[in-house]
Amino acid sequence: xxxxxxxxxxxxMPLIEFETVIGKQFQQADKSExxxxxxxxxxxxxxxxxxxxxxTNIYTQTSNDPIIWNYDxxxxxxxxxxxxxxxxxxxxxxxxxxxxxxxTHQALVYIKQDRQNWxxxxxxxxxxxxxxxxxxxxxxxxxxxxxxxxxxxxxxFVGMVMLWIKHIQGWLDxxxxxxxxxxxxxxxxxxQRRSLWQGTRYTxxxxxxxxxxxxxxxxxxxxxWSFDIISIPTKYIEIAIAITILVSAINCIRPIFNNKEVVxxxxxxxxxxxxxxxxxxxxxxxxxxxLLSIVWxxxxxxxxxxxxxxxFSPILLLSRxxxxxxxxxxxxxxxxxxxxxxxxxxx
Amino acid sequence: xxxxxxxxxxxxxxWILSGCTTNTTESTxxxxxDTTASITTSDIQVSPNCKSGxxxxxLICLIWELKKDMNSGLLAKIQLPYSVKTxxxxxxxxxAWYKDRVWPTLAExxxxxxxxxxxxxxxxxxxxxxxxYDEVLQILNADDWLSINSKDGNSWFWWSLYHIAxxxxxxxxxxxxxxxxxxxxxxxxxxxxxxxxxATPVFRxxxxxxxxxxxxxxxxxxxxxxxxxxxVLLSLTDEQKAKAKLxxxxxxxxxxxxxxxxxxxxxxxxxxxxxxxTQKNLIIQAIETYxxxxxxxxxxxxxxxxxxxxxxTYLSYSGTPEFMSNQDYVRIDxxxxxxxxxxxxxxxxxxxxxxxxxxxxTNDYGGNK
Numbered sequence: 226x227x228x229x230x231x232x233x234x235x236x237x238m239p240l241i242e243f244e245t246v247i248g249k250q251f252q253q254a255d256k257s258e259x260x261x262x263x264x265x266x267x268x269x270x271x272x273x274x275x276x277x278x279x280x281t282n283i284y285t286q287t288s289n290d291p292i293i294w295n296y297d298x299x300x301x302x303x304x305x306x307x308x309x310x311x312x313x314x315x316x317x318x319x320x321x322x323x324x325x326x327x328x329t330h331q332a333l334v335y336i337k338q339d340r341q342n343w344x345x346x347x348x349x350x351x352x353x354x355x356x357x358x359x360x361x362x363x364x365x366x367x368x369x370x371x372x373x374x375x376x377x378x379x380x381x382f383v384g385m386v387m388l389w390i391k392h393i394q395g396w397l398d399x400x401x402x403x404x405x406x407x408x409x410x411x412x413x414x415x416x417q418r419r420s421l422w423q424g425t426r427y428t429x430x431x432x433x434x435x436x437x438x439x440x441x442x443x444x445x446x447x448x449x450w451s452f453d454i455i456s457i458p459t460k461y462i463e464i465a466i467a468i469t470i471l472v473s474a475i476n477c478i479r480p481i482f483n484n485k486e487v488v489x490x491x492x493x494x495x496x497x498x499x500x501x502x503x504x505x506x507x508x509x510x511x512x513x514x515x516l517l518s519i520v521w522x523x524x525x526x527x528x529x530x531x532x533x534x535x536x537f538s539p540i541l542l543l544s545r546x547x548x549x550x551x552x553x554x555x556x557x558x559x560x561x562x563x564x565x566x567x568x569x570x571x572x
Numbered sequence: 573x574x575x576x577x578x579x580x581x582x583x584x585x586x587w588i589l590s591g592c593t594t595n596t597t598e599s600t601x602x603x604x605x606d607t608t609a610s611i612t613t614s615d616i617q618v619s620p621n622c623k624s625g626x627x628x629x630x631l632i633c634l635i636w637e638l639k640k641d642m643n644s645g646l647l648a649k650i651q652l653p654y655s656v657k658t659x660x661x662x663x664x665x666x667x668a669w670y671k672d673r674v675w676p677t678l679a680e681x682x683x684x685x686x687x688x689x690x691x692x693x694x695x696x697x698x699x700x701x702x703x704x705y706d707e708v709l710q711i712l713n714a715d716d717w718l719s720i721n722s723k724d725g726n727s728w729f730w731w732s733l734y735h736i737a738x739x740x741x742x743x744x745x746x747x748x749x750x751x752x753x754x755x756x757x758x759x760x761x762x763x764x765x766x767x768x769x770x771a772t773p774v775f776r777x778x779x780x781x782x783x784x785x786x787x788x789x790x791x792x793x794x795x796x797x798x799x800x801x802x803x804v805l806l807s808l809t810d811e812q813k814a815k816a817k818l819x820x821x822x823x824x825x826x827x828x829x830x831x832x833x834x835x836x837x838x839x840x841x842x843x844x845x846x847x848x849x850t851q852k853n854l855i856i857q858a859i860e861t862y863x864x865x866x867x868x869x870x871x872x873x874x875x876x877x878x879x880x881x882x883x884x885t886y887l888s889y890s891g892t893p894e895f896m897s898n899q900d901y902v903r904i905d906x907x908x909x910x911x912x913x914x915x916x917x918x919x920x921x922x923x924x925x926x927x928x929x930x931x932x933x934t935n936d937y938g939g940n941k
Contacts, residue, residue, distance in 0.1 A: 241917075245821055245899065296919065329824040329914075361826055362837045 442494020841888025
C-alpha cells in the first residue's frame with residue numbers, strides 16, 4: 226500500500242518454505258531472529274539512497290485459498306520509509322526472502338492500495354503486476370524497479386465513479402425503501418387506512434421533507450462511520466437494512482408510524498449507508514481526501530434520489546384515483562417479500 | 573376484499589421468488605462428468621492394418637483410423653497446424669490450474685476412438701511391460717487413485733481428462749508432432765522424413781508415489797527412474813558429493829513448462845569426466861530410463877550424442893543422495909541434455925512425489941522455433 230511518505234507492505238509465504246530456509250520450526254520466541262532475517266531480505270533503494278525497513282508484525286495463519294487449499298502461512302508486515310518523499314513512487318525493491326535459498330520459489334507482487342492511482346483492495350482481483358523469481362540463465366534475483374504514476378485528479382474521480390457503479394447493484398434496496406416512503410407522501414391517515422390524494426402542496430411538502438430527512442440521515446452516517454469509530458460486521462448491517470425495508474413496506478400498506486415518516490427517514494437513512502461507510506473507512510485515506518470522497522459520494526446519492534423522485538413523481542398524481550390503492554399495496558407487498566427474502570438469505 | 577387480494581398476491585409472489593433461487597453451479601470443463609471405467613483396463617492390440625512400415629507410418633495409419641469417423645468440430649480440435657507456439661502449451665498441472673491446453677480430452681472421444689488413441693501411444697512409446705507406454709497407463713491410473721483418495725481437489729483428476737492432439741498433419745515427409753498429456757504428463761514426439769527426430773520436452777511425474785492397486789493391476793510408476801538416480805548419487809565419494817551438491821533448495825523443476833529455452837548459463841555441480849567408468853555407466857543407465865523408452869531406433873543417435881558429450885556434462889543434486897525425501901533434487905546438465913528430477917510435497921497426499929523433465933537444449937520440438 227502506497228501512502229504519502231511511506232510504503233506499507235505485507236508479505237505472505239508458505240510456512241513450510243520459511244521453515245526450510247531457517248532450518249527449524251517456527252516459534253514465537255524466535256521472533257527477533259525472524260525480524261533480522263526479513264530486514265535483511267526485504268529492502269529498497271533509489272540510486273545511492275537506501276531505505277530502512279521496519280518490520281511491524283510477524284504472525285502465522287492458515288490460508289483458505291480455493292485453488293491452493295489450506296496451508297499454513299507466515300505473514301510479515303513491513304514499512305519502507307525513504308529518505309526523500311519523492312522516492313516513495315520510484316524505487317528498486319530488493320526482495321529475496323526464501324528465494325535466495327529455495328530457488329524455485331516465486332514471489333507475486335501486488336499493489337493493494339494506492340490512493341493516487343485509486344487502487345484499493347475492495348476488489349478481490351488485486352493489482353498483480355510483478356513476479357520476483359530467480360533469473361535462470363544468470364542465477365540471480367534482480368531487484369524490481371517500481372515506478373508509479375503521479376496523482377491525477379481525473380483518475381481519482383474515475384475511481385470514485387467506478388465505486389458508485391459498483392455499489393449501484395446494492396442500491397436497489399435503498400431505492401425501494403425510498404419509494405415505499407414516497408408512495409404514501411400524498412396521503413394522510415384516516416383511522417387504520419390511508420386516504421387518497423391530498424393536494425399538491427401537501428404532497429410536495431411531505432415529499433421533500435421525507436427525502437431531505439433521508440439525506441440528513443445518511444450524511445450523518447457517512448461522516449461518522451467513515452472514520453472507523455465502531456465496526457459492525459457487514460452481515461448485520463445488511464440484515465438491519467432489510468428489516469427497515471420490511472417495516473417500511475408494511476407501513477406503506479397499513480400505517481404504523483402515524484405521520485412520523487420524516488423521523489423514520491432520518492433513522493433508516495442512518496442505517497442504510499453504514500455499509501458504504503465501512504468501505505470508505507477501510508480505505509486508508511488521509512482525512513482531507515476522505516471528506517472529499519464523502520462529499521462526492523453524497524452528491525452522487527442526492528443526484529440519484531432526485532432522479533428517482535422526478536421519475537416517480539408523476540405516479541404520485543395517480544393517488545387521486547382508487548387504482549392507486551392497489552398499486553401501492555401490490556408494490557409494498559412485493560417489496561415486503563423481497564425484504565423477507567433478503568433477511569433469510571443473510572442469516 | 574382487499575385482504576383476499578393481498579393473500580393471493582403474497583402467495584403468488586413467494587412462489588415466484590422461490591423459483592428464482594440463485595443456483596449457480598459453475599461447471600468447468602475440469603470436473604468429472606463421467607465415471608466410466610478407465611480405458612487403461614482395456615486390452616489394447618494394435619490394429620493389424622497398421623502394423624507395417626516405420627513407426628511413423630504405423631502412426632499415420634492409426635491416426636487416419638481415429639479421424640475417419642470424427643465430426644468436423646472434433647477434427648478441428650485434434651488436428652492442428654504445426655506451430656511450436658502451440659506445442660509449448662503443455663503443463664504438469666491438472667486442468668483446473670492450467671487451462672491453456674487446447675486439444676480434446678479423451679472424454680470427448682467415443683470409446684472406440686479412445687482405444688485407438690491407446691494404440692497410437694503403444695506404437696509411439698514402446699510397449700513392453702514397464703516401458704514408457706505401460707508407465708503412461710500407470711500415470712493415468714494414478715489420477716484415478718487421486719480422484720478417490722486425494723485430500724483435496726478430487727474432481728480435478730481422472731483418466732479421461734488427458735489430452736491428445738496432432739500438431740501438423742501426420743505425414744512421411746514434413747514435420748508433425750504427437751502430443752499427449754495432462755496432469756503430471758506431457759509427451760512431445762516430433763516426426764520428420766518418416767522418423768522420430770525428437771522426443772523432448774517430456775514431463776513425467778506421478779502422485780501417489782507408493783505402490784497402489786487400481787483398475788485391476790498393481791501400479792508403481794517411476795520407481796525405476798528413482799532407483800537409477802539414487803544409485804548414481806550413492807556411488808559418489810564424499811568429496812564428489814561435496815562438489816555435486818548444490819547449496820540451493822529446490823521445491824520444483826527449474827526449466828519446467830513454459831520455460832522453454834531458459835537454461836542456466838553456468839553449469840553447476842561435478843563434471844562427469846571426473847567420475848570413473850562405473851559411475852559413468854550408472855549415469856547412462858539413469859538417462860536411459862527416459863531415452864530408451866522410445867519405440868524406435870531412430871532415437872539411438874540421441875544416446876550416441878549424449879554419450880559423446882558425457883565428459884562435458886555436469887551432475888548436481890540437492891537434498892539427500894538416497895533420493896526419497898521432499899526437496900531432493902537431481903540434475904544432468906550437458907551441452908545438449910537437460911534432465912531434472914525433483915521430489916516435492918503436494919496438497920493431495922502426505923508424501924513427496926516426483927516431477928521430472930527431459931529436455932534437449934538444441935532439439936526440443938525437433939529444433940524448431
